[in-house]
Amino acid sequence: MATGGRNGSARPATINDVAAAAGVSRQTVTRAMNDLPDVSAATKQRVQDAAARLRYRPNRAAQRLVRGGDVTIGFVVGDLRNPYYPELAAELTHRAAERDWSVVMTDVSGRRGSERVDSIAGRVDAVVGHLARERRELVTSRVPTVLLADDASGVARVRFDYGKAMKAAVSHLVGLGRRRIAMIDAEHGPSLRAELLRGALEEKGMPSSALVSAPDTHAGGIQAVEALLQTWPETDAVVCFNDVLAVGALKGFARAGIRVPDDVAVIGVDGLDIGTLVTPELTTLAVDMRAVARHAIDLVDALLRGENPDALHRSVAHTLVLRESA
Incomplete structure (x- = not known):
C-alpha cells in the first residue's frame, strides 16, 4: 500500500518505510531485497513480507549500485538553444562518467514538453534538471529527482544564492556611480531574481528599478532595450536575467547609439562562454557549473542509496566576474 504524504495524499512506499515496518536498518532491507549474504532467512522473509504489504518496488538503479552496473540519468533542460544548458550538460556528463554512469538529455520546451518529461521519467534511473512547478509531479512521484531550483521543498535540490548575487551586482553598480538601475527579466516575470534585485536596491536606498520582461533569447534582449528606452530613457545600468538576454541587450544599446559601459552598464547572470565573444565583453554573475x-551527481547517489530527499540540498553561490560592460 502507499503511505500518507505530508498533505494526506498517497505516496509510494520507500525503503525507509520497509525498514521501519520490518524493524531493521535500511542497509538490511537493501541486502535482503538483493538476496545478498549475511542476512538470515528469517530476517529476509520479514523484510520481503513488509515490502509486499507496503507494495514497495525496489529502485532498479539502487539495485545496480549494490550489484554493480550502469546508471542512467535523465537531464531535463528548458531550451537547448540557450547555451547555459549545453555547458551544464557537459559538466554533468563528465561528473557522471567518473562513476561510469550515463546521461541522456531531453528538451522540454514547446507544447509537448510535458509528454517528454513523462517519457524520460519512465526510461531512466534518476532525473536532474530545471522543471516548472506544474511538471514536477510527473517526475518526482516516479523516479529519484534532483531539482535545480530555489522554490522546491521535500525534494533533493541544488539551489542558487541569487540574493547574494544581486547584492554584489548592486554594490558594484552603485560603486560606479550608477543610480538608475533597471532589470531585464525573463518572460512571465517578475522572477525571483527581479524581486531580489529590487530588495538589494532598497537596502542601498535606491529607487525601485524599472522592469522589462522579454523572451529568453538574444532577440528578446534587443526588444527589451527598445521597450526600456521608451519607458525609462534615463537608465544608466541594467541587470539582466541571464547572459543570453544580456548579450541581446548589448546589441540593442548599440543599435540605439548608446555606449556600453560609458552611458549604461550591463551585467548578466550565469557566466557563459558567449560573454567573452562579444564587444564589449560581458560582466556577469558567474555560477560554477562544475x-x-x-552536487547534482552526489545527490543522485544519495537518493539511490535510500537517503531522505528532505535532507538533501546544496547551495551554489555566484561570483561577480568583471569585464568591459560594467
Missing part, C-alpha cells in the same frame, strides 16, 4: 554538476 560545482552544480558535482
Whole structure:
C-alpha cells in the first residue's frame, strides 16, 4: 500500500518505510531485497513480507549500485538553444562518467514538453534538471529527482544564492556611480531574481528599478532595450536575467547609439562562454557549473542509496566576474 504524504495524499512506499515496518536498518532491507549474504532467512522473509504489504518496488538503479552496473540519468533542460544548458550538460556528463554512469538529455520546451518529461521519467534511473512547478509531479512521484531550483521543498535540490548575487551586482553598480538601475527579466516575470534585485536596491536606498520582461533569447534582449528606452530613457545600468538576454541587450544599446559601459552598464547572470565573444565583453554573475554538476551527481547517489530527499540540498553561490560592460 502507499503511505500518507505530508498533505494526506498517497505516496509510494520507500525503503525507509520497509525498514521501519520490518524493524531493521535500511542497509538490511537493501541486502535482503538483493538476496545478498549475511542476512538470515528469517530476517529476509520479514523484510520481503513488509515490502509486499507496503507494495514497495525496489529502485532498479539502487539495485545496480549494490550489484554493480550502469546508471542512467535523465537531464531535463528548458531550451537547448540557450547555451547555459549545453555547458551544464557537459559538466554533468563528465561528473557522471567518473562513476561510469550515463546521461541522456531531453528538451522540454514547446507544447509537448510535458509528454517528454513523462517519457524520460519512465526510461531512466534518476532525473536532474530545471522543471516548472506544474511538471514536477510527473517526475518526482516516479523516479529519484534532483531539482535545480530555489522554490522546491521535500525534494533533493541544488539551489542558487541569487540574493547574494544581486547584492554584489548592486554594490558594484552603485560603486560606479550608477543610480538608475533597471532589470531585464525573463518572460512571465517578475522572477525571483527581479524581486531580489529590487530588495538589494532598497537596502542601498535606491529607487525601485524599472522592469522589462522579454523572451529568453538574444532577440528578446534587443526588444527589451527598445521597450526600456521608451519607458525609462534615463537608465544608466541594467541587470539582466541571464547572459543570453544580456548579450541581446548589448546589441540593442548599440543599435540605439548608446555606449556600453560609458552611458549604461550591463551585467548578466550565469557566466557563459558567449560573454567573452562579444564587444564589449560581458560582466556577469558567474555560477560554477562544475560545482552544480558535482552536487547534482552526489545527490543522485544519495537518493539511490535510500537517503531522505528532505535532507538533501546544496547551495551554489555566484561570483561577480568583471569585464568591459560594467
